[in-house]
Amino acid sequence: MKKIIQYAGLSLVILLVFSCKKQEIAVANPPEIVNVTIEMSTVKDTLEFLKDGKIIAKSPSDQGSFTLEAKVYVSGDHEKIQIRKKGTTEILATRSIRSNAYQQTIKCYYDGLNAYGNSVLLKIKGYAKTDVLELLIDGTVVGSGTNKEFPAGLSIGVNDGVDREIQIRKQGDSKVLYHKKLTSTEAVQKLNFYYEPGQLLDNIDIALPVNMENALFSASFTSTLDIFTGPADLVVHKGKGNITLFPPTTIRIPLPADGSFSQSVELLPPAAGESYSYKLVKRGTLIDLAYNTKDEFMPMRPESGFTTLPFAAGGCAIVVMTDSKVVTKTGPSTVKGTRINLEATDIAQYFK
Known part of the structure; x- marks a missing residue:
């Protein structure tokens, strides 16, 4: 009886030993589940993301920015997610994922030619x-x-x-x-x-006024109209209300005929409620437009050649100007006629 018990005990020990060994072999390198967040943008084409040849995610459309989620099995530290255009087999790029972090993020920006990180x-x-x-x-x-x-x-x-x-x-x-x-x-x-x-x-030295309560102003002008006669000046006006009714000041700025910038002038602060404007006129005149208007649809609108002159104390305006023409032949008398517009851009703002 004693021998039977000893054999039974030995058999149980052997069984336990082999059972433990089998369990260790089964879990030696188990695959890990990883949650991958894909932050992507595409300007063209729908993109697909693949793991082991299988599509795990794709962009909802061929343009836009999207955040996609995918769960994948990873068994090593050098596994890849591949990126391709929908309907093609060419791989645009790959992204690495690892097994030691459950939450991982990969990024992709596709510009229509290449996929970037x-x-x-x-x-x-x-x-x-x-x-x-x-x-x-x-x-x-x-x-x-x-x-x-x-x-x-x-x-x-x-x-x-x-x-x-x-x-x-x-x-x-x-x-x-x-x-x-x-x-x-x-x-x-x-x-x-x-x-x-x-x-x-790519850089312009922005001058400052001598008195920081004042403002500097310079301008260049190039006409796009075949009726421009030139040369031209800018006459500065100052007042309240409608800029076409502002009285002229004594400030006159001759505009170089080659389109280069004028000499800078330093403007005093306008009185409370007042503002500046300027008008493009024939050289040496006060109100005559620097254009041949004899064949234009009349009347010439009174706002022709006028535009506002923003004032910023302590600042500097470097204004590039061109012109355009608008002809209105229908409607009330307050809008009918020909108008010469000045289109001004202060490029000093680009370099401050």
Whole structure:
């Protein structure tokens, strides 16, 4: 009886030992469940995200920014999530995931050509006095404009530790007028410039008035109208109410015929309730327009050639002007006629 009990006990021990060994083998490298948050943006095409050849997430549409969630099994520290365009097999990029963290985030910015790890915002303030200028990133055109009609901002794809280059050139010309480094470490970066034939400036020294209660003002003018006769002056007016009724001051600013900037004038603060305006006139005259109006639809509107002159104590305005013509042949007499508009942009704001 004693031997039977001993054999039974030995068998139980052996069974327990082998059972423990089998359990250890079964859980040696168990796969971990990982929750992956995908922060993505695409300007073109629907993107798919794959793990082990299977789609785990895709963007809801081909444009926009989205946050996607996916749960995947991970058994090592070097596993990959692949990114591709919907309907293709080409892999645009991969992102690494690991098994030692349940919550992980991957990022993707797709610009229509490449998938990047992130993006930066490029804020743009530019003025091109003539010509159409193109904005390029690493040689690829991403925007264009003339006068002040440039994109206010662009999202640019970047990868960690890799700089990109912003370039500016004239449309139809391969010569690069300007270039600047775009880093991957600053979320928001700026591009400010002023262009006129022969030069592109990314910085202008802003002068200050001698008396900080006053304000400095200078201007340049280039006409787009074939009825402009030139040369021209700006006559500064000051008053209350309708700017066309402001009495003229003694301040006259001759405008260079080549479109360069005038000499700066220092303006005194206007009295309470008053403001400044100016009118573009034929050189040496007080009210005559610098345009041949004999063949225009009459009357010439009294606001022709006028615009406001903002005053900021201690400040400096560097104004670039051009013109346009509006002809109204119908409607009440208060609007009928031909109006010459001045379109003014203070480029000092770009460089302060």
